[in-house]
Amino acid sequence: MRAVKLYGARDVRVEDVPMPTIREDGDAIVRLAAACVCGSDLWAYRGIDPITTPVTVGHEYCGVVQEVGPSVTSVRPGDFVVGSFFASDGTCEICRSGYPSGCVDRRGMGEENCQAEYLRVPLADGTLVATPGMPDEDLVPHLLAASDVLGTGWFAAKAAGVGPGKTVAVVGDGAVGLLGVLAAKELGAERIIAMSRHEPRQKLAVEFGATDIVTERGDEGVARIRDLTDGLGVHSTLEAVGTQESMMQAIRSTRRGGHVGFVGVLHGVELPGRDLFFSHVHLHGGPAPVRAYLPDLIERIVSRRIRPGRVFDLELPFDQAAEAYAAMDERRAIKALLRF
Numbered sequence: 001m002r003a004v005k006l007y008g009a010r011d012v013r014v015e016d017v018p019m020p021t022i023r024e025d026g027d028a029i030v031r032l033a034a035a036c037v038c039g040s041d042l043w044a045y046r047g048i049d050p051i052t053t054p055v056t057v058g059h060e061y062c063g064v065v066q067e068v069g070p071s072v073t074s075v076r077p078g079d080f081v082v083g084s085f086f087a088s089d090g091t092c093e094i095c096r097s098g099y100p101s102g103c104v105d106r107r108g109m110g111e112e113n114c115q116a117e118y119l120r121v122p123l124a125d126g127t128l129v130a131t132p133g134m135p136d137e138d139l140v141p142h143l144l145a146a147s148d149v150l151g152t153g154w155f156a157a158k159a160a161g162v163g164p165g166k167t168v169a170v171v172g173d174g175a176v177g178l179l180g181v182l183a184a185k186e187l188g189a190e191r192i193i194a195m196s197r198h199e200p201r202q203k204l205a206v207e208f209g210a211t212d213i214v215t216e217r218g219d220e221g222v223a224r225i226r227d228l229t230d231g232l233g234v235h236s237t238l239e240a241v242g243t244q245e246s247m248m249q250a251i252r253s254t255r256r257g258g259h260v261g262f263v264g265v266l267h268g269v270e271l272p273g274r275d276l277f278f279s280h281v282h283l284h285g286g287p288a289p290v291r292a293y294l295p296d297l298i299e300r301i302v303s304r305r306i307r308p309g310r311v312f313d314l315e316l317p318f319d320q321a322a323e324a325y326a327a328m329d330e331r332r333a334i335k336a337l338l339r340f
């Protein structure tokens with residue numbers, strides 16, 4: 001089967017690799033319906049997370065179960081399934097408290113080959129959620145989005161305490177930020193301020209429910225948010241970038257007593273303790289517990305209430321994976337979908 005491998009900075013190759021096999025009793029083998037590139041794959045692609053040997057990339061997936069190990073009971077061959085970027089047992093105390101991405105036995109799906117034709121999913125019972133029946137082909141991008149970017153945007157909104165009547169700011173106009181806008185809208189936010197300076201992304205943010213667009217960044221961005229909120233700042237800020245500037249922009253855009261949900265993987269960020277102390281801001285974030293949201297998200301997708309797959313603005317044949325990475329790296333595409 002074909003799989004994407006990253007050999008070094010900006011060196012993406014599609015090569016033939018052995019088919020995955022059942023290795024543990026709880027495994028499932030899934031034939032993927034499509035593959036995609038995540039913004040977080042770009043950290044390695046750009047050489048910021050250095051690579052010494054060829055590595056598998058990607059961690060988002062949906063598709064049809066081909067085979068299951070002897071202990072698997074919740075899914076069977078022929079089921080269309082969606083899973084999260086962390087496999088989880090679904091039974092430990094952390095899973096049961098709503099944090100499967102913090103499972104005591106969590107397995108990073110980046111270790112498997114998610115940008116490939118077939119995928120081994122460990123802990124299938126705790127990880128995979130089957131759709132009700134075989135979804136129509138046009139739903140595939142939306143279901144694939146649920147695997148990470150939608151679930152992560154959803155967590156950002158939940159962690160930021162978004163709810164009816166809330167004013168929300170979203171820092172970051174990548175796929176996660178844009179789907180954070182969608183999540184905030186679905187969770188009942190009254191006003192949603194998207195921070196973006198790219199016109200196609202602004203348009204999608206508005207389509208997803210943004211009521212205001214702020215193009216400024218840093219101090220100017222914070223000042224603009226305060227202008228829009230009687231000088232107080234927003235109730236809830238979703239941070240979907242992960243840099244020093246974006247984190248500080250998120251914290252400073254939030255009113256005293258407000259909440260920041262941060263889901264951009266932090267790189268080189270140091271929070272000044274004294275500023276944090278006097279901010280009165282709640283901070284909650286980390287790898288999103290996507291698995292906990294999947295039943296709800298799948299229901300919203302198959303009932304055609306939401307269309308999160310709109311973030312895929314580039315679709316390429318699988319063999320052109322290198323171009324998919326380049327397009328996202330150069331911000332020519334929000335998110336790239338790869339078809340087999």
Ligand SMILES: [Zn+2]
Pocket residue numbers: 088089090091092093094095096100102103104105
């Ligand atoms: Zn667990």
